[in-house]
Amino acid sequence: MGCNKWKAGFNFGHLKAQSKLSVFFAMIIIFTYLFYCFTGYCDSLPITVYDQQTFINKILQKEGLEYSPHQLSDAHKNSSPGSFVRELPAVDSVDTLLQGNDNELQPDNNISTANNFGSKTFPQAIIIGVKKGGTRALLEFLRIHPDVRAVGAEPHFFDRFYDKGLEWYRNLMPRTLESQITMEKTPSYFVTKEAPRRLFALSRHTKLVVVVRDPVTRAVSDYTQTLSKQPGLPSFQSLTFRNSTMGLIDTSWSAVRIGIYAKHLENWLRYFPLSKFLFVSGERLVTDPAGEMGRVQDFLGLKRLVTDKHFYFNQTKGFPCLKKPEGSSRPRCLGKSKGRPHPQISPEVLLRLREFYRPFNRKFYQMTGHDFGWD
Numbered sequence: 001m002g003c004n005k006w007k008a009g010f011n012f013g014h015l016k017a018q019s020k021l022s023v024f025f026a027m028i029i030i031f032t033y034l035f036y037c038f039t040g041y042c043d044s045l046p047i048t049v050y051d052q053q054t055f056i057n058k059i060l061q062k063e064g065l066e067y068s069p070h071q072l073s074d075a076h077k078n079s080s081p082g083s084f085v086r087e088l089p090a091v092d093s094v095d096t097l098l099q100g101n102d103n104e105l106q107p108d109n110n111i112s113t114a115n116n117f118g119s120k121t122f123p124q125a126i127i128i129g130v131k132k133g134g135t136r137a138l139l140e141f142l143r144i145h146p147d148v149r150a151v152g153a154e155p156h157f158f159d160r161f162y163d164k165g166l167e168w169y170r171n172l173m174p175r176t177l178e179s180q181i182t183m184e185k186t187p188s189y190f191v192t193k194e195a196p197r198r199l200f201a202l203s204r205h206t207k208l209v210v211v212v213r214d215p216v217t218r219a220v221s222d223y224t225q226t227l228s229k230q231p232g233l234p235s236f237q238s239l240t241f242r243n244s245t246m247g248l249i250d251t252s253w254s255a256v257r258i259g260i261y262a263k264h265l266e267n268w269l270r271y272f273p274l275s276k277f278l279f280v281s282g283e284r285l286v287t288d289p290a291g292e293m294g295r296v297q298d299f300l301g302l303k304r305l306v307t308d309k310h311f312y313f314n315q316t317k318g319f320p321c322l323k324k325p326e327g328s329s330r331p332r333c334l335g336k337s338k339g340r341p342h343p344q345i346s347p348e349v350l351l352r353l354r355e356f357y358r359p360f361n362r363k364f365y366q367m368t369g370h371d372f373g374w375d
Contacts, residue, residue, distance in 0.1 A: 010158040033278025118175035125207040129190025134220040134282035149174040150183040159192040200271040213282030214374040237274040262363040289320045
């Protein structure tokens with residue numbers, strides 16, 4: 001009798017240990033699977049997010065357990081899908097985008113690399129200009145929006161690296177969900193002759209954002225940036241004029257040439273209608289960031305989630321900064337390279353440069369239907 005009880009107890013303990021062992025191995029399989037998905041190895045598996053959850057549930061249900069997305073860490077319980085995707089590491093695609101010569105592409109390619117947590121797509125909107133106009137500030141303000149995903153560094157695909165091909169370009173993009181838009185910014189696109197033709201070959205539906213600023217102030221800011229990198233740079237006046245006596249402006253100097261906005265816009269309008277452009281005032285982005293961001297969000301088809309509650313004016317830098325996000329120890333301002341003090345330049349030089357830009361500014365006002373008030 002005692003022997004039988006001992007055997008029954010042994011069998012029960014053996015079954016209990018076996019059950020725990022099964023659960024242990026099931027959890028190892030699940031965590032291994034999730035690890036490979038998070039590191040990008042699941043890209044090649046034809047399984048959707050829903051199918052993954054079903055797969056995991058089936059394994060756990062065999063052991064009397066149940067899986068739910070709500071079992072994620074507390075840090076993610078109240079996060080939106082967009083904010084969750086932001087925290088995932090960028091992983092490269094394993095599929096092949098295109099074969100052949102990318103210069104022979106037909107317009108309106110809509111190719112993406114699907115992934116369990118979004119896909120890499122070509123940008124639906126690009127900030128194409130202008131240098132020293134406020135493009136970095138605009139991009140940082142936009143990145144607050146949960147439905148915007150943007151490349152941090154400037155890709156320079158349509159001006160410098162076009163020969164690398166579309167797959168290279170697409171793989172630079174962050175992963176996005178269907179409810180999100182992909183963006184990038186490269187201010188030199190606006191002044192690159194080949195850029196509009198190349199972008200049109202990819203997609204004629206891309207939305208184009210141009211941040212413009214008083215061309216005189218923009219030229220001084222451009223010079224200031226270059227001077228910080230090249231202390232031995234000639235004076236602003238000597239670079240501005242071909243002949244200081246005659247007062248001929250040297251339009252070959254990039255700091256001057258970039259500010260002839262009408263000329264550059266003409267090139268872009270050969271490929272894209274005016275309706276595809278939004279012209280953002282660099283001045284208003286400083287004085288009324290929330291108002292200007294409202295226009296940008298409307299143009300991009302986004303809800304107006306970036307509002308005046310996100311900004312405060314930094315007196316030291318002289319432009320708005322983002323208020324301290326929750327969980328952060330300090331507010332977010334642009335780097336030290338932004339808001340540099342400008343060198344002293346002769347008022348006469350600035351006046352002559354302003355007279356040079358005046359007819360180009362007026363033409364630009366007519367082309368865009370907006371008077372930016374630079375004269």
